[in-house]
Amino acid sequence: MEIKKGIAVSPGISIAKSLIIDSEDYRIPRRSIEPSQRMAETKRVGKAFKEAIDELTKLEMGQEIREQRKIKDIFAVHLRFLRDRSLRKKITDLIGSERVTAEYAVSLALREIASHFTRIKDAYISERAADIHDIERRLLRRLLGGKKESVGNLTEEVVVVARELSPTQTAGFNKEFVKGIASDAGGKTSHAAIVARSLGIPAVVALEDFSEIVGGGDTVIVDGNRGIVIVSPDDETLRQYQEYSREFALLEHKLDGIREKPPVTRDGERITMLGNIEFPDEAQMVLQKGGEGIGLYRTEFLYLNRPTEPTEQEHYDAYAETIRVFKHRPVIIRTVDLGADKYTQSKRFMPEPNPFLGLRSIRFCLQNLTMFKTQLRAILRASVLGKLKIMFPLITNLQELKQTKMILRDVMEDLDEESVKYNGNVEVGIMIETPSAALTAYTLARDADFFSIGTNDLTQYTLAVDRGNEQVSTLYSNVDPAVLRLIRTIIQDAHKAQIDVAVCGEMASEPESVMLLLGMGVRTISVAPPMIPEVKQIIRSVTIEDCNSIARKVLGMNSERQVSVYLRDAARKVLPEAF
Amino acid sequence: MPEMQTEENTSDGVVCETVVEIKNADGLHMRPAMQFVDAASRFDCDITVSSAGNSVDGKSIMQMSMLAATCGTKLTVKAQGADAQRAIDALRELVEVKMFNEPPPKEHGKH
Numbered sequence: 001m002e003i004k005k006g007i008a009v010s011p012g013i014s015i016a017k018s019l020i021i022d023s024e025d026y027r028i029p030r031r032s033i034e035p036s037q038r039m040a041e042t043k044r045v046g047k048a049f050k051e052a053i054d055e056l057t058k059l060e061m062g063q064e065i066r067e068q069r070k071i072k073d074i075f076a077v078h079l080r081f082l083r084d085r086s087l088r089k090k091i092t093d094l095i096g097s098e099r100v101t102a103e104y105a106v107s108l109a110l111r112e113i114a115s116h117f118t119r120i121k122d123a124y125i126s127e128r129a130a131d132i133h134d135i136e137r138r139l140l141r142r143l144l145g146g147k148k149e150s151v152g153n154l155t156e157e158v159v160v161v162a163r164e165l166s167p168t169q170t171a172g173f174n175k176e177f178v179k180g181i182a183s184d185a186g187g188k189t190s191h192a193a194i195v196a197r198s199l200g201i202p203a204v205v206a207l208e209d210f211s212e213i214v215g216g217g218d219t220v221i222v223d224g225n226r227g228i229v230i231v232s233p234d235d236e237t238l239r240q241y242q243e244y245s246r247e248f249a250l251l252e253h254k255l256d257g258i259r260e261k262p263p264v265t266r267d268g269e270r271i272t273m274l275g276n277i278e279f280p281d282e283a284q285m286v287l288q289k290g291g292e293g294i295g296l297y298r299t300e301f302l303y304l305n306r307p308t309e310p311t312e313q314e315h316y317d318a319y320a321e322t323i324r325v326f327k328h329r330p331v332i333i334r335t336v337d338l339g340a341d342k343y344t345q346s347k348r349f350m351p352e353p354n355p356f357l358g359l360r361s362i363r364f365c366l367q368n369l370t371m372f373k374t375q376l377r378a379i380l381r382a383s384v385l386g387k388l389k390i391m392f393p394l395i396t397n398l399q400e401l402k403q404t405k406m407i408l409r410d411v412m413e414d415l416d417e418e419s420v421k422y423n424g425n426v427e428v429g430i431m432i433e434t435p436s437a438a439l440t441a442y443t444l445a446r447d448a449d450f451f452s453i454g455t456n457d458l459t460q461y462t463l464a465v466d467r468g469n470e471q472v473s474t475l476y477s478n479v480d481p482a483v484l485r486l487i488r489t490i491i492q493d494a495h496k497a498q499i500d501v502a503v504c505g506e507m508a509s510e511p512e513s514v515m516l517l518l519g520m521g522v523r524t525i526s527v528a529p530p531m532i533p534e535v536k537q538i539i540r541s542v543t544i545e546d547c548n549s550i551a552r553k554v555l556g557m558n559s560e561r562q563v564s565v566y567l568r569d570a571a572r573k574v575l576p577e578a579f
Numbered sequence: 580m581p582e583m584q585t586e587e588n589t590s591d592g593v594v595c596e597t598v599v600e601i602k603n604a605d606g607l608h609m610r611p612a613m614q615f616v617d618a619a620s621r622f623d624c625d626i627t628v629s630s631a632g633n634s635v636d637g638k639s640i641m642q643m644s645m646l647a648a649t650c651g652t653k654l655t656v657k658a659q660g661a662d663a664q665r666a667i668d669a670l671r672e673l674v675e676v677k678m679f680n681e682p683p684p685k686e687h688g689k690h
Contacts, residue, residue: 077609080616080640087641113641120647124605128644131609 001234004207006182007473008227009193011530012202013245014180015238018220018231019158020211030216031101042092044102048142053082055138074131081135087113103143104216110136115212133163154178159220163211165192175199180222182229184211196224197509198278200285200530204229206473255533259290263536267543271518273536274330274526276504280318283325285529290536293330295526296391296452296504297322299375300338309371315378323386330387332452332526333379334431335372337393339364356466361394362404369407376411380422389427391452396436401447429500433457438486445497452526453490455505459483478507479516479567480560488555491521502526512564512571514538519551541574592624595663598655599674603681606649611679616640618673624660626670637670650684 033041060075081087087109094105114132117125154177164185173195181196181203196203202224214220214231221230221241225248230237263271274295275286286294302310302318323331339360352358365372379390390408395401405428415422432438433454441451455478460466462483465476477483487503494501502524507513509527514535517525527535550570557563601607607615619626619637626637630652635642637656648654654674658666673679 073610073613077613077640080613084639084641086636086639090641113645116645117647122606122647122649125608125647125649128609 001237002213002231004210004213004229004231006204006207006210006227006229008203008224009205010181010196010201010203010224011248012180012200012224013241013248014159014202014222014224015241015245016157016159016179016220018161018182018214018216018218019154020161020214020216030104032099033095033101035099038095038099041095041102041105044143045088045091045095045106048102048106048139049082049088051142052135052138053079056082077131078135078138081131082139103140106139106143107136110139111212115209118209159222161211161214161220162192165195173199173201175201180220180224181205182207182210182214182220182222184208194506194528195278197528197530198276198282200528252533255537256289258533258536258540259288261290261536261540263292263539265518265539265542265544265547267545269518269523269544271539272502272524273532273539274332274502274504274524275529275532276526277322277529280321282529283322283331286532287325289529289532291529291532293326293332293387294322295330295332295502295524297331297333299334299336303336303338309374312374312378312381315375316381319379319382319388320385323382323388326386328387330389332389332391332429333382334391334393335362335375335379336365337361356460362392362400363394366400366403366407372407373411373414376408377415380408380411380415380426381420383423383426384421388423389429389450391429391431391450393431393454394433394457395430395444396434398440398443398447401430401444405447431457431504432490433505434461435486438490441490441493442496445493445499448499450500450502451490451494452502452504453487455483455487455503455507458486458505459507462486477560477564478505478510478513479554479563481558481563484516484520484555484563487517488520495521500524509535511535511538511574512567515542515547515550515570515574516554516567518542518544519547519549520555538571538574592660593663594657594659595667596655596657597667597671598653599671601648601650601652601654602675602683603678604650604684605681606652607643607646609644611681612640612644614673614679615670616643618669619666622658622660622662622666622669624658624663624666626666627657627659629655629657 056075056079060072060079091105091109094100094108095102098105098108100108110132114129114136117129117132154174157177157179159180159182160173160178161182163183165181165183178201181192181201183192183205184207185205193203193205202222204222204224204227207229210229218232219238221233221238223229223241233241263273265271273291274293275282275289275291276296276298277283277286277294278298278301283294299318302315319333339355339358359367379388382388392401392404395404408428412422412424427449429450429452430437430444430448431454432441432444432451434457437444438458445451459476459478459480463475463477463480465472491501501522503517503522504526508517508525509531511534514525515538518539525535550567554563554566557566603611616638627634628637628643628646629635630646630648633646635646637643646654656667656670
């Protein structure tokens with residue numbers, strides 16, 4: 001039994017066999033072999049090495065690479081590893097001693113070497129673990145060949161264990177079988193965390209070297225409430241967790257009871273509760289959990305997991321499916337927010353050195369107009385089906401907003417010429433998620449029909465903290481006084497301009513922040529579907545007067561710690577079960 | 580001035596041993612490890628490298644890189660075979676004189 005502590009990012013308990021996927025989506029099951037298979041597996045290792053060497057030799061000789069000495073050096077080093085007899089012996093010995101398949105032995109041997117490098121204090125040497133991972137992947141590609149199994153083809157319940165999960169991988173998860181997620185990297189707002197929450201899968205991230213400790217097929221407990229994972233639990237621990245898991249399910253069930261009740265505070269203030277979704281099929285879940293519409297429909301999934309861009313019809317079908325679920329209730333579609341991730345980076349000749357400050361989101365769209373217009377056309381066409389609204393992400397200044405709206409008008413004119421119907425009065429809003437947008441909210445409000453505060457990016461840009469870097473993620477806080485002052489400015493400016501302001505970031509789903517947001521004047525909240533009942537429960541347990549006094553107190557505080565301790569106490573009084 | 584060096588003749592042929600110090604700033608990372616292994620592999624003699632109680636095969640890049648020798652680390656290089664002396668001379672030249680064609684550490688205060 002081994003217990004690891006990480007960051008809890010999605011609530012719930014799951015107990016299942018582990019499925020280890022590495023950063024290229026390969027699963028390496030621990031399969032035992034009969035002694036008679038040993039020769040055959042050893043031969044497979046030899047063949048994989050030979051093919052990998054041939055492949056690398058070709059790459060090394062390749063014209064375009066010959067000029068780039070550094071890359072050539074990397075391949076040269078990898079080649080020497082592949083030719084290293086002691087490495088091959090280590091692997092073939094494992095096949096004999098552990099009685100495992102070639103791919104498992106390759107994975108085991110190279111992960112052991114990689115973890116040796118990871119432990120070395122010298123940064124220059126420890127980073128070489130990446131080379132070892134690359135060699136491992138190259139060999140596994142050969143061994144797995146055509147029978148590469150992805151997480152899409154699961155037949156039993158698993159806890160997915162990975163070093164790091166990319167948006168592409170999580171987009172392919174099958175909720176029916178993926179019961180929990182544990183990853184080495186990532187913070188509370190990493191992509192894996194957001195997806196886990198929206199799918200309602202318990203998840204713990206920032207577990208350091210967890211994926212190297214756990215073996216494929218080991219029993220793993222993911223405690224997404226306390227941020228703990230346990231490998232191969234003993235009988236007593238397993239029993240305790242099975243019980244705890246039942247209790248937690250009961251609490252969830254109890255909260256489900258308030259589904260039909262409106263989100264109204266005790267003193268009668270009506271709040272609008274919306275859901276954030278990533279995939280069209282989640283719309284149904286928002287409805288089931290008692291949401292009144294979609295406050296944030298992320299559309300990146302359409303672009304991930306595929307080699308070509310989605311067609312206009314594919315966009316349209318996805319939007320239409322969601323809008324039909326909600327009929328005349330609001331569905332806010334956010335235009336594509338790609339960038340700072342695998343999708344845009346992998347399509348680049350040279351990846352950006354600082355992608356979060358680079359060509360991402362609306363900037364990416366404004367430089368890829370054909371792609372952007374395709375999406376806008378589909379959204380406009382779908383706008384006649386219900387109460388659809390358009391939202392632009394990462395607007396940083398007025399110029400950008402005006403330019404984006406001009407493109408939207410261009411697309412409208414195109415549709416007019418083709419006599420295609422759309423709602424000419426469709427509401428157009430923006431995400432406020434950079435300090436520059438927050439500080440100029442007063443001006444932006446004149447050109448926007450609504451605001452939605454993206455607290456994740458707003459926090460990371462305000463505090464200059466990379467939300468996915470576990471070495472600094474403790475500095476990341478939605479309730480830092482600097483962030484709160486910006487949020488207050490945004491809300492006040494929206495009120496002055498008499499436009500709606502919603503909060504759709506993670507902050508809105510943290511029980512301790514809900515009262516503060518209400519006290520600061522927020523009346524529309526959009527959260528991941530599983531969080532809706534809990535947030536609604538808080539809304540129904542408080543008065544606006546109490547919230548106002550909490551907000552007044554908190555806005556006078558100077559330290560993040562003071563704020564978070566105070567808010568936690570206040571929330572505990574209202575909803576003791578959540579803590 | 581040469582470091583301490585021993586030489587003896589046994590039934591297995593010549594045995595030479597010497598201590599070399601890693602002098603390039605980034606230590607024995609992948610590329611220097613590769614150069615070391617390439618140089619060692621040009622000789623017929625067996626080459627063993629030890630540091631901090633670990634002894635590894637000087638012709639295996641996996642084992643050499645796992646020594647993780649940083650700048651300032653002293654490595655004991657032992658060669659056994661007919662061309663042991665030439666091997667030791669070549670490896671010393673690579674590590675201490677050529678420093679793997681890499682820069683030495685910057686002096687303090689010169690950032």
